[in-house]
Amino acid sequence: MNSARNLIAVAVMAGSLAATAAWAETAPDDVKFEDGAVAMSVSGNAGDAKAGAGVFKNKKLGNCLACHANSDMKNELFHGEVGPALDGVADRYSVDQLRAIVANSKEVFGDQTVMPGFYTLKVGKNPAKEFAGKTILSAQDVEDVVAYLATLKE
Amino acid sequence: MKKSILNGVMGGVVAALVSSAAWAEPVDDELVIDGDIKMVVRTKAPEGHPFDEIRSGWQYRTKETRALEVDSFNNPGMLRVEEGEGIWNTADGTEGKSCADCHGDASESMKEVAAHYPKWDAQSNRPINIELMINKCRTERMGAEAYEFDKGGQKSLTAYIKHQALGTPVSIDLTQGDMQSWWEKGKEEYYTRTGQLNLSCSNCHEDNAGNYIRADHLSMGQVNGFPVYRLKQADLVSLHNRFRGCIRDTRAEQPKAFSDELMALEVYVTWRGTGLSVETPAVRN
Numbered sequence: 001m002n003s004a005r006n007l008i009a010v011a012v013m014a015g016s017l018a019a020t021a022a023w024a025e026t027a028p029d030d031v032k033f034e035d036g037a038v039a040m041s042v043s044g045n046a047g048d049a050k051a052g053a054g055v056f057k058n059k060k061l062g063n064c065l066a067c068h069a070n071s072d073m074k075n076e077l078f079h080g081e082v083g084p085a086l087d088g089v090a091d092r093y094s095v096d097q098l099r100a101i102v103a104n105s106k107e108v109f110g111d112q113t114v115m116p117g118f119y120t121l122k123v124g125k126n127p128a129k130e131f132a133g134k135t136i137l138s139a140q141d142v143e144d145v146v147a148y149l150a151t152l153k154e
Numbered sequence: 155m156k157k158s159i160l161n162g163v164m165g166g167v168v169a170a171l172v173s174s175a176a177w178a179e180p181v182d183d184e185l186v187i188d189g190d191i192k193m194v195v196r197t198k199a200p201e202g203h204p205f206d207e208i209r210s211g212w213q214y215r216t217k218e219t220r221a222l223e224v225d226s227f228n229n230p231g232m233l234r235v236e237e238g239e240g241i242w243n244t245a246d247g248t249e250g251k252s253c254a255d256c257h258g259d260a261s262e263s264m265k266e267v268a269a270h271y272p273k274w275d276a277q278s279n280r281p282i283n284i285e286l287m288i289n290k291c292r293t294e295r296m297g298a299e300a301y302e303f304d305k306g307g308q309k310s311l312t313a314y315i316k317h318q319a320l321g322t323p324v325s326i327d328l329t330q331g332d333m334q335s336w337w338e339k340g341k342e343e344y345y346t347r348t349g350q351l352n353l354s355c356s357n358c359h360e361d362n363a364g365n366y367i368r369a370d371h372l373s374m375g376q377v378n379g380f381p382v383y384r385l386k387q388a389d390l391v392s393l394h395n396r397f398r399g400c401i402r403d404t405r406a407e408q409p410k411a412f413s414d415e416l417m418a419l420e421v422y423v424t425w426r427g428t429g430l431s432v433e434t435p436a437v438r439n
Contacts, residue, residue: 059368063368065368066367067367067368078366078369079366079368080366080367080368081365082362082365082367114357114361114362116350116351116353117352122352123349123352124346124348124350124351124353125346125347125348125349125406126348126349127349127350128350128405128406129407131350132350136350136351
């Protein structure tokens with residue numbers, strides 16, 4: 001009787017794990033920041049630098065160019081200057097540090113930073129309905145952008 | 155970065171971009187309208203202000219955009235001011251009265267008036283701005299309907315009245331009624347981060363005034379030119395519309411026009427521009 005109950009419990013657990021595959025992707029609230037770095041891929045998969053370049057310039061996704069100049073994208077008009085130029089950023093930070101900066105820059109630079117957190121639910125007051133409870137980027141977008149940033153070496 | 159962009163493929167366009175970025179600071183040009191009206195576009199900030207010196211948004215715009223404000227004949231917003239003059243003189247409502255029937259010549263009766271708005275309105279027990287003052291006269295004295303936000307003649311009539319204060323330095327009286335507590339509320343809003351992007355007014359207009367955010371040269375977010383003529387919209391844009399647009403850009407819910415939130419913000423942000431000349435209708439991109 002006892003062992004039958006355990007068997008059922010195990011079966012239920014295995015079933016829900018398989019159904020959601022939640023163990024691969026890390027939910028925004030579960031991302032572990034340690035010493036300004038996030039050690040594991042938040043999507044569970046490797047990033048694709050080419051897709052990441054798209055996320056970087058897309059105004060509806062990263063819109064990173066709004067605030068950062070980036071010589072690698074010199075064909076794009078209008079580079080902002082709210083944050084530092086990202087030329088050679090991979091020489092300054094490790095991949096794990098870049099992942100932390102993109103996922104939630106506040107964990108790295110402090111609460112005062114102007115840079116938005118792209119994979120966090122800790123956002124400002126009154127988020128618009130269509131964005132409430134959502135992150136700016138998906139877990140895979142984050143990995144893609146990080147893979148792209150990792151190519152910016154001088 | 156500048157060097158590599160200069161070597162880039164886009165030639166002239168990019169070169170122009172780089173040169174504007176190199177002078178990202180606002181220009182120090184003076185603004186004299188029609189060779190006659192000397193505008194204060196840069197002045198000492200009022201006490202308690204985060205900056206030592208404040209500047210009009212005019213100094214952050216391109217040479218071409220700035221030029222449109224120098225000569226009222228070239229200012230595309232002046233057509234809408236003339237439209238406002240037409241409304242001023244036209245009877246409306248059950249009383250069959252026009253604004254002019256009671257207020258006469260606006261260049262006399264409304265001279266400098268708008269430089270001192272928002273004011274305290276004891277009747278409604280909250281601050282009142284020009285748009286709401288127009289609605290008050292329409293409903294209480296003319297037997298006409300209140301204008302809906304940005305509809306009817308609201309923008310052009312507001313621009314006409316504010317234009318009568320052209321050149322007058324902005325100064326509002328915070329000692330009236332509860333103005334001071336509305337100022338406090340507006341200040342708190344100004345520094346509160348909103349929306350999914352988690353940004354406050356101060357993040358852009360205080361921390362980054364003078365910097366480019368993508369194609370936009372960030373100014374101090376002053377209100378002295380409103381309603382402004384925006385080249386992008388090819389139309390007058392009201393102040394609460396601008397506030398709502400900036401809040402929307404942080405991906406936050408937008409408060410309603412004339413709500414307590416936006417009236418408090420208007421009181422506070424108007425104070426932040428104390429001493430700058432009223433520029434209505436200013437030209438912006």
